Amino acid sequence: MKTFLIFSLFGILVFFSSCKNSTSDLDHALSTISVDELVNQSKILGSDAFMGRKPCTEGETITINYLESEYKRIGLEPAVNGSYFQEVPLMEILNTPDKKLKIEGNGKVFDFDLLTEFAAFSMRAQEDIKLDKSDIVFVGYGIIAPEYNWNDYEGLDVKGKTVVVLVNDPGFGTENEAFFKGNSMTYYGRWTYKYEEAARQGAEACFIIHDTKPAGYGWGVVSNGNEAPRLFLADENKYADRCAIQGWLSQDAAKVLFNQAGLSTDLWKSAAEPDFKAVPMHLKASMEMKNSWRFDTSHNVLGVLRGTVRPEEVIVYSAHWDHFGIGRKVDGDSIYNGAVDNGTSLAWMLEIAEAFQSLEKKPERSVLFLATTAEESGLLGASYYVQHPVFGIEKTVANINNDLMLPYGRMKDVMITGYGQSELDNYVAKVAQKYDRYLFPDPNPHTGMYFRADHFAFAKAGVPALFARGNCDSREHGKAWALEKEADYLANNYHKVTDEYEEWWDLNGVADDAKLLFEVGYLLSNESSFPKWAEQSEFKDLR
Ligand SMILES: [Zn+2]
Known part of the structure; x- marks a missing residue:
């Protein structure tokens, strides 16, 4: 009896100590995430020495070599045939459009002025592009969405024609969550989708009618880019299958166009009717x-921690390394450092890599750390990765991405951009509870932010993707203060030479986010199930 009791006690002790081991293993890993290291990394990556980290420049060489040395120091394996670098072939194109867009018909001839009334781009690598008396058709939102029983192109042949479409989707301005997700923008609302669909339909040109609120950005953002070279992934067909002209019309120009056609702009409202x-x-x-x-060629930087049980399955952490390089001088400074965009997120990812590496019991699934190039040019590095993945896309469990992690201290919220898209939200909720934090859906879902960072490249390939961080509710100063700080950053530092490391920065919030999202990945890395997309997600059938 006594012997039995002793053995039982021994068993219980072994049981408890093994529990304690896995907890202390996790706790130890969490304890390696340090604010000092985040500060140090952000300072280095945002310093002038990195020359604004522009793809295909000396700034790229410095940046990717630094990331490679950090991956080595941490102990990540090279993920691409013995190398940490994945070559990303790019094409840089400079469009020089006519200063005028000529319109004729209905016995009228008039034109619109470049930059003030229209903007015109092309992805086609073709020396001369001619749009010649192309018939104009208003196709509403320019959307084909079978899940909403919606087809703006039904019974229409737009080959060689010019389509004019509205920005956003028919759900905008409605509270009807079942109709194009109400006020949250679906992918059908993004300009990239409109041009893709118009090209699929064989249209020669596609002009989107700009409107600040549903677009989420002003006319300046549209027209500013029209005189600078732009980067795309290199394409064998030189994008001959895309529309010859991808353009925008200002609100005022669009009103003139409709007026001259003898059409009422009430049509813009009826375009949202079934x-x-x-x-x-x-x-x-x-x-x-x-x-x-x-x-030209740029590079993604990839390091991996191989899974111990299911190494072919992978969780992908990502953060873009690129920014705008050296540009126009403002107050004596010409280096676009991108310390917040995206230095802090690179630091976040490196700290998470270190935490995984410090685990005594390594994860069952592989964990890949992906620093992408050319995000600022349209998620190019991330898109290239999903087209040429190192691990099968069907074996890619999840993507956890970050971007624009602000330096304003600890936050109570975990803002999820694209809240409700997938079961990954549940993992965040579970871990957030432990840290006394709460989930907060992106307060501006109509701007389509879900489609404007690297995680979207994964979503588009069918991989559940998470873009989450503390942002809106300061532990110390509350919500209004946090939103004021964010607005201040967006107005004064975002994509400007002033996005630099400052001594007053408080990266405790980024450390909290590193712990939280490390733990989310830790859970995923030791499971055998795959998180699913939500029923109403437009990405659920893609993988
Ligand atoms: Zn960014």
Whole structure:
């Protein structure tokens, strides 16, 4: 009896100590995440020595070599055939459009001015592009969405024609969550989708009618880019299958266009009704564009911790390394440091890598750390990765990305951009509770932020993707203060030379986010199930 009792006690002790081991293993890993190291990394990555981290420049070489040395120091394995670098072939194209977009028809001839009334781009690597008296058709939102029983192109042949479409989707301004997700923008609302769909339909040109609120950005953002070279992934067909012209019309220009066509702008409202039918405008558009381009190569930087049980399954952490490099001088400074965009997130990712590496019992699944290039040019590095993944996309469990992690201290909220898209939210909720934090859906879902950072490249490939961080509710100063700070950053530092490391920075919030999202990945890395997309997600059938 006594012997039995002793053995039982021994068993219980062994049981408890093994529990304690896995907890202390996790706790130890969490304790390696340090504010000092985050500060140190952000200072280095945001310093002038990195020259603004622009792809295909000396700044790239310095940045990717630094990341490689950090991966080595941490003990990550090279993930691409013995190398930490994945080559990303890029094409840089400079569009020089005509200063005028000519419109004729209905017995009228008039034109619009470049930059103030229209903007025109092309992805086609073709020296001369001619839009010649192309018939204009108003196709509402320009959307084909079978899950909402919606087809703006139904019964329409737009080959060689110019389509004019509205920005955002028919759900905008409604509270009806079941109709294009109400006020939250679906992917159908993004300009990238509109151009993709117009090209699939064979349209020669596509102009989107700009409107600040549903677009989420002002006319300046649209027109500013029209005189600078732009980067795309290199394409074998030189994007011959894309529309010749991808453009925008200002609100005022669009009103003039409708007026001259003898059409009421009430059509913009009826375009959101299910019985809306496309309307030929009986006007023709003409313009020319000259293009020049060159090819270059940039690099994603990948390090991996191999899984011990299911190494072919992977959790991908990501943060873009690129920013805008050296540009126009403002107050004597010409280096776009990108300390917040995206230095703090790179620091966040490196701290998480270190935490995983410090685990005594290594994860069952592989964990990949992916520093992407050319995010600022349209998620190019991340898109290239999902087209050329190192681990199978069907074996990619989740993507956990971060971007723009602000230096304003500890936050109570965990803001999820694209809240409700997948079961990953549940993992965040579970861990957030432990840290006395709460989930907070992105307060501006109509701006389509879910489609404007690298995690979206994964979502588009069908991989559940998470973009989450503390942002809106300061532990010390409350909500109003946090939102004021964010607004201040966006107005004064975002994409400016002043996005630099400052001595007053408080990265305790980034440390909290590193702990929280390390733990989310830790849970995923030791499971065998795959988190699913939500039923109403537009990405659920893609993988
Ligand atoms: Zn960014």
